Amino acid sequence: MGTSGNFSAITSREPFRVCITASGNDKGELEETHFLEVDSSGEIVQGFGRPSAETPLHLALYRLLPEISCVLHTHSIWGVVLSDVFSSEIEIDGYEMLKGLSGVLTHEHLERIPIIENSQDYALLAARMEDALADAGNVHGIYLRRHGLYSWGTDVAEAKRHIEVLEYLFEAVARRSSWPS
Ligand SMILES: [Zn+2]
Numbered sequence: 001m002g003t004s005g006n007f008s009a010i011t012s013r014e015p016f017r018v019c020i021t022a023s024g025n026d027k028g029e030l031e032e033t034h035f036l037e038v039d040s041s042g043e044i045v046q047g048f049g050r051p052s053a054e055t056p057l058h059l060a061l062y063r064l065l066p067e068i069s070c071v072l073h074t075h076s077i078w079g080v081v082l083s084d085v086f087s088s089e090i091e092i093d094g095y096e097m098l099k100g101l102s103g104v105l106t107h108e109h110l111e112r113i114p115i116i117e118n119s120q121d122y123a124l125l126a127a128r129m130e131d132a133l134a135d136a137g138n139v140h141g142i143y144l145r146r147h148g149l150y151s152w153g154t155d156v157a158e159a160k161r162h163i164e165v166l167e168y169l170f171e172a173v174a175r176r177s178s179w180p181s
Pocket of ligand 1: 004147
């Protein structure tokens, strides 16, 4: 909504290159000219416009999780609501849809999505992300409180699946929480 979110994928590992959405475009109407390519320090190699302000967070995830090649970031309602309700992590268990997360084979799985505090200091956010991943181990996403979700995958299709599955689960948990008992 409102040009929020940003998407990236690795286009080359040697030299390291990432294709990432330029700042300020409607993410539902992306065209070729809405992407640019950056190196491991976020310097523009080619493309159009200005890279997303959140580029350092994408680069931190690629550094910390060497097996991934796509990072997707969304701002959506249900996750934001849950990030207000839960303190340090969003807990989801018992849903069949959890099996859409790679490596999860049963609905009897507890998925914990770490929540980190939001900031406009992206270097600080990258450090918080690193700490959260070190503490959490194998997770499929990280939530920036009152901001949005970061998820990833070994390719674009897996990252898209993870984002969609997590958004579905956030909505299920949030709606259940507000249901009269
Ligand atoms: Zn964002």
